[in-house]
Amino acid sequence: MAGQDEQELLSRLFMVRHGESTCNSVHRIAGQRDAPLTFLGRIQAEKVAKGHRGRHFDRVYVSPLTRAYETANMIFGIDAPDADAPEVVIDERLMERDFGSYTLESKSILQRRHGIAEYERAMNADSPTMHGGETFQQLKDRVHAFYEEELLPALRRGEVVCVVSHKYVVELICRFILARPADESYDLRLPNSQMLQGDRIHSYVKNENKTMNMVYDWIVVNHPVVFCAGLAAGLLGNVAGLRLSTxxxxxxxxxxxxxxxxxxxxxxxxxxxxxxxxxxxxxxxxxxxxxxxxxxxxxxxxxxxxxxxxxxxxxxxxxxxxxxxxxxxxxxxxxxxxxxxxxxxxxxxxxxxxxxxxxxxxxxxxxxxxxxxxxxxxxxxxxxxxxxxxxxxxxxxxxxxxxxxxxxxxxxxxxxxxxxxxxxxxxxxxxxxxxxxxxxxxxxxxxxxxxxxxxxxxxxxxxxxxxxxxxxxxxxxxxxxxxxxxxxxxxxxxxxxxxxxxxxxxxxxxxxVAPDDARWPAVLGLPAHRPARGRPASEDPREPSVPARS
Ligand SMILES: O=C(O)[C@@H](CO)OP(=O)(O)O
CATH class of the missing domain: 1.20.1530.20 (Na+/H+ antiporter like fold)
Structure with a gap:
C-alpha cells in the first residue's frame, strides 16, 4: 500500500477503549470479567459522543463485554438507532484478554510482587507468573484474525469504522498498524475513552517512553524507598547545615x-x-x-x-x-x-x-x-x-x-x-x-x-x-x-x-481481599460467574437489541 493511500485509509479508522469500569476505578484487572461502567465511565462515553456528534460512521465493531457495549451504546445510540446509525457488529475477538490468575488482582500489588518488568511482560506478552487464561499467542491470533478479516476489508471498502474495545486489544491493533513487534512487552497506557484516530496512532505510540513509564511505576510501587531517600537527603542536608525555612x-x-x-x-x-x-x-x-x-x-x-x-x-x-x-x-x-x-x-x-x-x-x-x-x-x-x-x-x-x-x-x-x-x-x-x-x-x-x-x-x-x-x-x-x-x-x-x-x-x-474472594462480584458489580469463553453470539442476551443491518 502506498504511503498516501495508507494514510487515507487510516484516517477513516477510529478506536476507543471503553469508559472507566468498576475494576479500572480500583486499579484492578477485569480481563474477561464483565465489569460495568462507573458513573465517570458513563460521563466519559457521553463526552466522546458529544465530540463526535455529526460525524458519519459506517460500521462499529464492539466487544461483547458490558463496559464496551455500554460505551458504544452511549456514543452511537445502538439501542435506539436513527437513520444515520452505523452498522453494529459485536465481535467476540474484541474481548479483553483472559488474564488468568491476574484477574481481579490489584495492579500495584502485582507490580510489587513480580517486579515492574515482569508485570509488563505478563500483560503484554507471556510470563510464568500468570497462570491460566489466554496465552499471548491466542490473543494475538484472534485479534489479528479480526484485523485481517474484518477491519482492513471494511477500511478498504472505503468505510468509516470505529472499534470499541479494550486496552490490550486496541494497543495490539496499533502495533499491527505500525508493523511493530506485537509482543514488545510494554504498555502504551491507553486511557479510558480516548478516541484514537488511525492516522495519528504513530505519534500516540511514539510519545510513550518504555523506560520512563517503568520508572514512573517503580516510584509508585516502591514509594517507601522514595520516601526514605527523601528522609536521608533531608537529614544529610540538615547535618551539613543547610537551613531552609519553608x-x-x-x-x-x-x-x-x-x-x-x-x-x-x-x-x-x-x-x-x-x-x-x-x-x-x-x-x-x-x-x-x-x-x-x-x-x-x-x-x-x-x-x-x-x-x-x-x-x-x-x-x-x-x-x-x-x-x-x-x-x-x-x-x-x-x-x-x-x-x-x-x-x-x-x-x-x-x-x-x-x-x-x-x-x-x-x-x-x-x-x-x-x-x-x-x-x-x-x-x-x-x-x-x-x-x-x-x-x-x-x-x-x-x-x-x-x-x-x-x-x-x-x-x-x-x-x-x-x-x-x-x-x-x-x-x-x-x-x-x-x-x-x-x-x-x-x-x-x-x-x-x-x-x-x-x-x-x-x-x-x-x-x-x-x-x-x-x-x-x-x-x-x-x-x-x-x-x-x-x-x-x-x-x-x-x-x-x-x-x-x-x-x-x-x-x-x-x-x-484475595481476587477469588466471593465478595468481589458485589463490590465491583460483576456477574457471579465468568461468561463462557467462545460463547456463540446468539446466546448473548443483548443480541436482540442490536440493530441487525448486516
Ligand atoms: O482488563 C482490564 O481491566 C484492563 C486491563 O488493565 O483492560 P480494560 O479496562 O480496557 O478492559
Whole structure:
C-alpha cells in the first residue's frame, strides 16, 4: 500500500477503549470479567459522543463485554438507532484478554510482587507468573484474525469504522498498524475513552517512553524507598547545615497537590456511598471521637500537664487522617474511596475531638487552634474534593487520565515535603523527642491494627487511614498554643511514620481481599460467574437489541 493511500485509509479508522469500569476505578484487572461502567465511565462515553456528534460512521465493531457495549451504546445510540446509525457488529475477538490468575488482582500489588518488568511482560506478552487464561499467542491470533478479516476489508471498502474495545486489544491493533513487534512487552497506557484516530496512532505510540513509564511505576510501587531517600537527603542536608525555612503553607500546598492528583482518578461521584457507610461511620466515631476524648479525660484526671507525653499522645489520637493516606492507599492496592471517606469524616470529627482534647489537656482557650485546624484540615479536604469533582465533570477523560498517569508525581511531591520538613528538624532534640515520636508512630499502627474491620474489603483502607495522621494540623495547633514539645514531636513523628511505610507495604498483603474472594462480584458489580469463553453470539442476551443491518 502506498504511503498516501495508507494514510487515507487510516484516517477513516477510529478506536476507543471503553469508559472507566468498576475494576479500572480500583486499579484492578477485569480481563474477561464483565465489569460495568462507573458513573465517570458513563460521563466519559457521553463526552466522546458529544465530540463526535455529526460525524458519519459506517460500521462499529464492539466487544461483547458490558463496559464496551455500554460505551458504544452511549456514543452511537445502538439501542435506539436513527437513520444515520452505523452498522453494529459485536465481535467476540474484541474481548479483553483472559488474564488468568491476574484477574481481579490489584495492579500495584502485582507490580510489587513480580517486579515492574515482569508485570509488563505478563500483560503484554507471556510470563510464568500468570497462570491460566489466554496465552499471548491466542490473543494475538484472534485479534489479528479480526484485523485481517474484518477491519482492513471494511477500511478498504472505503468505510468509516470505529472499534470499541479494550486496552490490550486496541494497543495490539496499533502495533499491527505500525508493523511493530506485537509482543514488545510494554504498555502504551491507553486511557479510558480516548478516541484514537488511525492516522495519528504513530505519534500516540511514539510519545510513550518504555523506560520512563517503568520508572514512573517503580516510584509508585516502591514509594517507601522514595520516601526514605527523601528522609536521608533531608537529614544529610540538615547535618551539613543547610537551613531552609519553608513556609508551612508551601508544605500544605505540597500535600494538597499530591492528594488532588490521587483524587483525579477515584470515584468521587460515588462519595456518598462511602461517607455514609455504617462501618466507616462507626470506625470514625470510635477512633477519632471516643478514643481521644476518653484518653484525654484520663490525662486530665492524672493531671499530667499539657506538654507531657500522655497529653501529646492524646492530641495525636484526635488528629484526623491525612490526605496523604489516599496516595498511600493507592500505592498499596487499597480501594482508595473508603480512605477518602475516613479522611473527610475524621477531619469533620476533629473539630469536636480537638476541642475536647485540648480543653482537657492544655486547660486553656483552644478556640483559635480548633478553628485553624478546621480550616486547614476539613477546609482543605473539602476544597480539594470540590475542585476535583468539578474537573472530572468538565474534563472527565483528561482528568482521569491525568490521575492515572501521575501517581508518581504525588509520591514525589510527598518526598519533597519530607525533605523540607527534615531540613527544619532540630537535631539537638533527638533524645527528647525521637522516642516519643517513634512510640506515637508505632502506637498509631497498633491502634489501627486493632480497630480496623476484620476480613472486610475495606480493611486495608481502614488501616491506612488510621496510620497516617495529619501532622500538619498538629504543627499549627502547637504553634498557636505555644506548645514547643508538641511541635517538635509532630515534626519528629514524620520520620518513623515514613520509615514504617516499609512495614505497611509488607503488612498490606495480609489486609487485601484475595481476587477469588466471593465478595468481589458485589463490590465491583460483576456477574457471579465468568461468561463462557467462545460463547456463540446468539446466546448473548443483548443480541436482540442490536440493530441487525448486516
Ligand atoms: O482488563 C482490564 O481491566 C484492563 C486491563 O488493565 O483492560 P480494560 O479496562 O480496557 O478492559
Amino acid at each position: 513556609s508551612p503553607y508551601l508544605l500544605l500546598l505540597l500535600l494538597v497537590l499530591a492528594s488532588v492528583i490521587t483524587m483525579c482518578r477515584i470515584e468521587l461521584e460515588n462519595a456518598r456511598t462511602f461517607v455514609t457507610d455504617r462501618g466507616t461511620l462507626r470506625s470514625v466515631a470510635l477512633r477519632y471521637l471516643a478514643l481521644p476524648i476518653a484518653f484525654a479525660a484520663l490525662v486530665h484526671w492524672w493531671d499530667a500537664g499539657g506538654s507531657s507525653t500522655a497529653a501529646i499522645t492524646a492530641v495525636f489520637l484526635a488528629t484526623p487522617s491525612s490526605v496523604v493516606a489516599m496516595t498511600v492507599s493507592r500505592c498499596l492496592g487499597g480501594l482508595i474511596m473508603p480512605t477518602f471517606a475516613q479522611v473527610l469524616l475524621s477531619s469533620l470529627a476533629a473539630t469536636v475531638s480537638f476541642s475536647a482534647v485540648l480543653g482537657l489537656t492544655l486547660h486553656e482557650d483552644v478556640a483559635p487552634a480548633v478553628a485553624i485546624s478546621a480550616a486547614t484540615s476539613t477546609g482543605v479536604v473539602t476544597a480539594a474534593y470540590l475542585l476535583v469533582r468539578r474537573l472530572r465533570e468538565r474534563s472527565p477523560i483528561r482528568t482521569a487520565k491525568y490521575g492515572e498517569r501521575n501517581g508518581y508525581v504525588a509520591v514525589l511531591l510527598l518526598t519533597a515535603f519530607i525533605v523540607l520538613v527534615c531540613l527544619k528538624l532540630d537535631l539537638d532534640g533527638f533524645a527528647d523527642y525521637a522516642p516519643t515520636a517513634v512510640g506515637i508512630a508505632v502506637g498509631l499502627r497498633l491502634v489501627a491494627a486493632l480497630l480496623k474491620r476484620r476480613r472486610h474489603v475495606q480493611t486495608l483502607d481502614d488501616y491506612t487511614a488510621m496510620t497516617y495522621p495529619n501532622v500538619f494540623v498538629v504543627v499549627i495547633i502547637a504553634a498557636l498554643t505555644g506548645n514547643g514539645p508538641l511541635e517538635q514531636v509532630a515534626i519528629w513523628t514524620l520520620l518513623p511514620m515514613f520509615v514504617l511505610s516499609f512495614f505497611d507495604s509488607w503488612y498490606a498483603r495480609f489486609l487485601v
